[in-house]
Amino acid sequence: xxxxxxxxxxxxxxxxxxxxxxxxxxxxxxxxxxxxxxxxxxxxxxxxxxxxxxxxxxxxxxxxxxxxxxxxxxxxxxxxxxxxxxxxxxxxxxxxxxxxxxxxxxxxxxxxxxxxxxxxxxxxxxxxxxxxxxxxxxxxxxxxxxxxxxxxxxxxxxxxxxxxxxxxxxxxxxxxxxxxxxxxxxxxxxxxxxxxxxxxxxxxxxxxxxxxxxxxxxxxxxxxxxxxxxxxxxxxxxxxxxxxxxxxxxxxxxxxxxxxxxxxxxxxxxxxxxxxxxxxxxxxxxxxxxxxxxxxxxxxxxxxxxxxxxxxxxxxxxxxxxxxxxxxxxxxxxxxxxxxxxxxxxxxxxxxxxxxxxxxxxxxxxxxxxxxxxxxxxxxxxxxxxxxxxxxxxxxxxxxxxxxxxxxxxxxxxxxxxxxxxxxxxxxxxxxxxxxxxxxxxxxxxxxxxxxxxxxxxxxxxxxxxxxxxxxxxxxxxxxxxxxxxxxxxxxxxxxxxxxxxxxxxxxxxxxxxxxxxxxxxxxxxxxxxxxxxxxxxxxxxxxxxxxxxxxxxxxxxxxxxxxxxxxxxxx
Numbered sequence: 001x002x003x004x005x006x007x008x009x010x011x012x013x014x015x016x017x018x019x020x021x022x023x024x025x026x027x028x029x030x031x032x033x034x035x036x037x038x039x040x041x042x043x044x045x046x047x048x049x050x051x052x053x054x055x056x057x058x059x060x061x062x063x064x065x066x067x068x069x070x071x072x073x074x075x076x077x078x079x080x081x082x083x084x085x086x087x088x089x090x091x092x093x094x095x096x097x098x099x100x101x102x103x104x105x106x107x108x109x110x111x112x113x114x115x116x117x118x119x120x121x122x123x124x125x126x127x128x129x130x131x132x133x134x135x136x137x138x139x140x141x142x143x144x145x146x147x148x149x150x151x152x153x154x155x156x157x158x159x160x161x162x163x164x165x166x167x168x169x170x171x172x173x174x175x176x177x178x179x180x181x182x183x184x185x186x187x188x189x190x191x192x193x194x195x196x197x198x199x200x201x202x203x204x205x206x207x208x209x210x211x212x213x214x215x216x217x218x219x220x221x222x223x224x225x226x227x228x229x230x231x232x233x234x235x236x237x238x239x240x241x242x243x244x245x246x247x248x249x250x251x252x253x254x255x256x257x258x259x260x261x262x263x264x265x266x267x268x269x270x271x272x273x274x275x276x277x278x279x280x281x282x283x284x285x286x287x288x289x290x291x292x293x294x295x296x297x298x299x300x301x302x303x304x305x306x307x308x309x310x311x312x313x314x315x316x317x318x319x320x321x322x323x324x325x326x327x328x329x330x331x332x333x334x335x336x337x338x339x340x341x342x343x344x345x346x347x348x349x350x351x352x353x354x355x356x357x358x359x360x361x362x363x364x365x366x367x368x369x370x371x372x373x374x375x376x377x378x379x380x381x382x383x384x385x386x387x388x389x390x391x392x393x394x395x396x397x398x399x400x401x402x403x404x405x406x407x408x409x410x411x412x413x414x415x416x417x418x419x420x421x422x423x424x425x426x427x428x429x430x431x432x433x434x435x436x437x438x439x440x441x442x443x444x445x446x447x448x449x450x451x452x453x454x455x456x457x458x459x460x461x462x463x464x465x466x467x468x469x470x471x472x473x474x475x476x477x478x479x480x481x482x483x484x485x486x487x488x489x490x491x492x493x494x495x496x497x498x499x500x501x502x503x504x505x506x507x508x509x510x511x512x513x514x515x516x517x518x519x520x521x522x523x524x525x526x527x528x529x530x531x532x533x534x535x536x537x538x539x540x541x542x543x544x545x546x547x548x549x550x551x552x553x554x555x556x557x558x559x560x561x562x563x564x565x566x567x568x569x570x571x572x
Contacts, residue, residue: 028078028079028080028081031075031076031077031095031098032048032049032075032076032077032078032090033048033049033073033074033075033076034046034047034048034054034056034073034074034075034076034090035047035071035072035073036068036069036070036071036072036073037053037070038053038070039058039067039068039069039070040058041058042057042058043055043056043057043058044056044057044058044061044068045087046076046090048076048078048088048090050088052086052087052088053087054076054078054087054088054089054090055084055087055088055089055090056076056090056091060091060093062119062120074095075095075096076090076091076095077090077091077094077095077098078090079091079094093133096131096132097132097133101132103131104130104131104132104134104161104164104171105164107160107161108161108164111160112160113158113159113160113178114130114131114158114159114160114161114173115130115156115157115158116128116129116130116134116136116156116157116158116159116173116175117129117154117155117156118136118152118153118154118155118156119133119153120153121149121150121152121153122135124137124138125137125138125139125140125141125149126138126141126149126152126153128159128173130159130171130173132171133171134159134161134171134172134173135170135171135172135173136159136172136173136174136175137172137174139176140162140173140174140175140176140177141175141176142175142176142179143176143179143180143183143205144205144206157175158175158178159173159174159175159178160173160174160175160177160178160181161173162174162177182218183215183218183219184218185218186217186218186219187217187218187219188218189217189218190216190217190218190219191219191255194216194219194250194253194260195250195253196250196251196252196253197249197250198249198250199247199248199249199250199267200216200217200247200248200249200250201216201245201246201247201248202214202215202216202217202221202245202246202247202248202262203215203243203244203245204240204241204242204243204244204245204246205220205242206242207236207237207240207241207242208236209225209236210224210225211223211224211225211227211228211236212225212228212236212240214246214248214262216248216260216262219258219260220260221248221250221259221260221261221262222259222260222261222262223248223262223263223264224261227251227261227262227263227264227265227266228240228264228265229264229265229268229303229304230265230268230270230271230272230303230304230305231300231302231303231304231305231306232290232291232298232300232306246264247264247267248262248263248264248267249262249263249264249266249267250262251263251266265304270304271302271303271304271305272304272305272342272345273342275305275340275342275347276340276342279301279305279337279340279347280337280340281337281338281339281340282336282337283336283337284334284335284336284337284354285301285334285335285336285337285349286301286332286333286334286335287299287300287301287306287307287332287333287334287335287349288300288330288331288332288333289327289328289329289330289331289332289333290306290329291329292323292324292327292328292329293323294311294322294323295310295311295323296308296309296310296311296313296314296323297309297323297327299333299335299349301347305347306347307335307337307346307347307348307349308346308347308348308349309323309335309349309350309351310348311323313338313348313349313350313351313352313353314326314351314352315351315352316352316357316358316359316391316392316432317358317390317391317392317393319385319393333351333354334351334354335349335350335351335354336349336350336351336353336354337349338350338353357429358390358391358392359392359427359428359429359432360429361390362388362390362392362427362429362434363427363428363429365390366388366424366427366434367424367427368424368425368426368427369423369424370423370424371421371422371423371424371441372388372394372421372422372423372424372436373388373389373419373420373421373422374386374387374388374389374393374394374419374420374422375387375417375418375419375420376396376414376415376416376417376418376419376420377393377416378416379409379410379411379414379416380410381398381409382395382397382398383395383396383397383398383400383410384396384410384414386420386422386436392434393434394422394424394434394435394436395433395434395435395436396410396414396420396422396436396437396438397435397437398410400425400435400436400437400438400439400440401413401414401438401439402438402439402474403439403442403444403445403446404445404446404473404474404475404515405474413438420438421441422436422437422438422440422441423436423437423438423440423441424436425437425440445472445475446475446515446517449471449475449477449507449517450507451507451508451509452506452507453506453507454504454505454506454507454524454527455471455477455504455505455506455507455519456471456502456503456504456505457469457470457471457477457502457503457505458470458500458501458502458503459497459498459499459500459501459502459503460476460499461499462492462493462494462497462499463493464481464492465480465481466478466479466480466481466483466484466493467479467484467493467497469503469505469519471517475517476516476517477505477507477516477517477518477519478516478517478518478519479493479503479505479518479519479520479521480518480520481493482522483505483508483519483520483521483522483523484496484497484521484522485521485522485525503521504521504524505519505520505521505523505524506519506520506521506523506524506527507519508520508523
């Protein structure tokens with residue numbers, strides 16, 4: 001390097017002039033040209049035209065592009081004569097600062113920028129080189145707070161001079177002030193052209209949990225996380241980073257507040273517009289699990305298109321599955337498309353339908369009327385669920401537990417874990433339901449009580465309306481008051497019948513909705529009377545009244561006709 005104010009020697013100078021110049025150079029505070037003659041671990045020895053080499057601390061060269069080497073020349077300032085071991089103390093740093101001081105002052109007064117190079121990080125900011133060392137406070141590094149200053153070391157950028165202390169030689173600079181000044185200029189130009197729908201190229205200035213701030217020309221707008229992509233974005237850092245230059249669209253602009261809403265996905269094709277064609281109902285698609293809930297899992301088929309696999313669509317065999325126990329975020333799965341709603345941007349998916357449907361096989365293996373065995377897994381008031389060896393479950397409804405009993409709850413008949421045999425009532429692969437019956441293992445005992453049949457039973461209780469007759473275990477018949485024979489009009493069945501009495505009756509109504517059998521003693525008696533009269537009228541010739549009435553001839557009175565005699569018409 002050459003000195004900015006080199007000391008020139010004229011060979012024609014007189015002895016007096018040379019001595020005067022030498023004396024001037026030897027004064028403390030003089031600027032001289034120093035040439036490196038030796039470099040030690042802590043100091044640099046330089047020739048400054050004196051009898052003894054000057055001494056410069058090696059630390060003064062910190063931050064320079066390259067360390068000093070023997071033969072290098074540069075301006076230096078003599079600070080003191082007679083330093084360590086007789087070497088004059090010389091300063092490289094102070095010579096640079098003195099030579100650039102005027103330049104820095106002019107930049108401050110004119111508010112013009114200086115080129116700065118960051119040399120190191122210190123408490124509260126950075127030390128930069130602007131021809132001399134200056135302090136750049138952390139708050140003045142950027143328009144937004146900077147948490148980590150280390151990456152700034154070695155960077156070059158323009159700065160403005162904020163303060164100067166002539167006495168101490170201190171200089172404070174700002175990069176932020178220059179950025180704000182430039183941003184204000186750009187802002188004025190941008191605001192004149194900004195409007196909703198216009199597209200700008202901007203730089204990401206900062207990222208937050210809810211969105212990114214983007215500089216679109218001296219003015220920042222907010223790009224919300226929901227407007228970054230049509231796809232689900234968990235973390236903005238996965239998609240953007242500070243400094244990225246992106247295209248954004250102005251969604252809204254409030255001139256009064258200066259707030260700008262930006263969108264990025266609005267410049268991309270909306271994937272839902274063509275989703276029904278690309279993901280037809282019934283097709284099998286590959287996707288990635290994006291999130292899990294208690295009621296299901298969301299699966300992304302492509303960025304911006306995801307659907308819900310409801311809890312009921314996880315397994316053919318398991319009910320009440322817990323999604324978080326079967327899947328994890330990021331897992332790739334195959335799903336079947338159940339429905340697509342482009343307008344609402346919703347899609348119903350199924351895990352279980354992407355594989356074979358066991359219900360189709362169940363309908364083939366277990367036709368209606370066949371018998372199956374299974375284990376009771378759980379019960380509800382409507383019935384008990386029975387798991388078959390294949391894994392599917394059938395419902396044994398309470399009304400199919402007994403022909404004769406009214407079961408209020410399946411627990412009155414069954415227990416969880418019990419193995420049962422049942423009859424298949426119906427299998428519907430479409431609705432994935434199987435109806436089972438326990439009572440169907442035996443014929444319906446009510447079928448034998450057809451209208452017109454003659455039955456016999458014991459009176460079990462009497463009411464104002466009639467009498468209840470026990471016909472078989474758990475089967476009762478009812479005799480209305482009007483169907484109890486009596487010579488006089490009855491006010492209560494107890495006038496003719498008693499509990500425990502055995503009666504014969506005729507079924508007049510069976511298998512009604514309440515499964516109550518209506519009986520008539522009166523009709524039974526009349527039926528018996530008619531049959532007796534029929535036998536009498538149809539009796540062949542020679543048949544006596546005793547034959548018809550089964551009257552034994554040994555009981556006949558003397559003089560009455562016996563066995564082979566035919567009664568006269570008057571007798572009849």
